Amino acid sequence: MADVVQYKLERMVEELEDLEKRGIFSRREIAEIVKQRRKFEYRLKRPSPLKEDYLSYIDYEKSVDALRVLRKMNKEEEGKKKRRVSDYAGVARIVEIYRLASNRFKGDIHLWFQYLEFCRLKRNGHMKKVLAQVLRFHPKVPGVWIYAASWEFDHNFNAAAARALMQSGLRSCPTSEALWVEYLRMELTYLNKLSARRAELGEGVGTLVRHQPDPEEKQWREENKELFMPIGGENEDYKELDVQNEELKQKMDIFREKGFNILQTVYKCAVEALPSSFSLRAQFLEILETTNLANSENMQTEILADMKIEFSKEPGYWDWLAKYEGTGSKSAHEAIKVYDEALKTIPSSTMFDLYIKFLMDIIGRTGNRQISRLSDLSDSDIDPVSHVLMVFEKAESMQCITENLACQHVSFLLELGRLDDARDLAEKFCNGELSEAVNMWVLRLSIEMKRLTTPSKADFSLVFYLLQNPLRKIAVSKAESLWLMGLNYFSNQKQYFDKLVEISLSSLIRDGGSDDGFSLSSAIVNFVLQRNGIQNARDMYKRFLSLPRPGLAFYRNCIEMELNLASSAGGKAHLVETRQLYEAALSTYDQDESLWQDYHSMESKMGTSETTAAVHWRARKTLKGNATLLT
Missing domain, CATH: 1.20.1050 (Glutathione S-transferase Yfyf (Class Pi); Chain A, domain 2)
Structure with a gap:
């Protein structure tokens, strides 16, 4: 290995002497360059060199060559245009490193393209050879054929070769x-x-x-046709x-x-x-x-x-066709005709969603939702607001309404300022086919809450009555936004907050706790901790821990809460509670390595050497020697 590296360095002597002779690099800088090149050459001679080794070497050589070019421009005397060995040795070395890298990592197409781009920029005459190699190794990559044909067409101006390459590419791909x-x-x-x-x-x-043609120029030419006619009429010259x-x-x-x-x-x-x-x-x-x-x-x-x-059965085709018909000199009215035809062909919620999105984009371009006419719908006078509402109603009548479309409908009415209509529509959806749509319930409840600026006891009772219906029916994992909305709204109303806790207990008995993601019991405990302190929070989480399946996420939340209090207050009571929580969690999730790791980490920081060793021994015994993360 050392002999090969020394041989390569000796071949650089002529180049380095020329650089020193011309004053481009000093002897000290040349010594540093040799030191770096020796380091890179030894990396490449390892049994298994990495791609990063080659790329680092290339980047270093590029920076050296760029510095050489810059200093040469400042030092070169006028009239001396003969190329010397140091002018091309750097590029030749980079090409050689690219060749070695591509031979070792033949399947790395990104590396090949870097190689090609370098050859194209430097114009060193290696482009055809490298293109032939990459086409041989990657005949199934269309981008390679396109790159090769583009180079022949744009650089060599050889249309016949470019055509042959593209046709060969089409046969391969x-x-x-x-x-x-x-x-x-x-x-x-x-x-x-x-x-x-x-x-x-x-x-x-x-x-x-x-x-x-520019429409204004075309109009001007039509209005001034006489300016382009012969003054003396048609004669022989004009004929x-x-x-x-x-x-x-x-x-x-x-x-x-x-x-x-x-x-x-x-x-x-x-x-x-x-x-x-x-x-x-x-x-x-x-x-x-x-x-x-x-x-x-x-x-x-x-x-x-x-x-x-x-593609008449695909919604994407109709959406494209409508936008195609509505571009350029064609009016948006033609696009609306296409969407109406699409609804007759494939009446689906996806098609309605695309139709409404198109209309919303048109209305958004006007900058005002309250407009009465659209200027670009020149073929017909259409009220855009009424048209959007008509499409929403049509989706409902054709039983293509979805939760997303229903929420868009209600939100559109709210933006128009029609609060009562939005409220009635949301109530209709929630009491009908979308009775388990979480987003629709959130929208309906937000309308009710905003309407009640200074809620009375009757108002709180009404909102709670509306809220409890979906909470009892919808699974906890799907109703996260509803639960958080209710807990926030009733956080200062003890009567209704306690009722929400009772509903949550029955829901968690039915659905079980969550091992990851949203944890309802954790959210309630956090609310209680912020409002009533640690003792009430402990009483609350012990109620949830008594349920059949509290969930790993809830255990972790309680442990984190106790650890934060233990680190800030420094009391042993919090450490005792934390250990009890870990033991309770491990009784169910004893094969969870991360839980054992957290337990061991906690004992190593806050416990004694005996308790730390005990946790480590139990973890290795339970995990059958796989407790590699415990350090």
């Missing part, structure tokens, strides 16, 4: 959407370059890029010009026809390879819209028809 889309883009880009070249030579009339323009137009039509044939061929092959891909067709349609091709409208109609046949 026929189900890659990105490859099909990029192949089409490349072919159309090449055709567009040919058309632009003809136009520069005076043999064409433009490119294949579709021109989007000859028209003939020339017609010939140029015919040549342009040839390019447009070729572009259409390419798109049609690639589209058919791509659909055969990916018959169930919706995004592929959408991307092809996007390319078609931005390109000026012959028969583009017919092709657009064909693609849309295929998409409707294949």
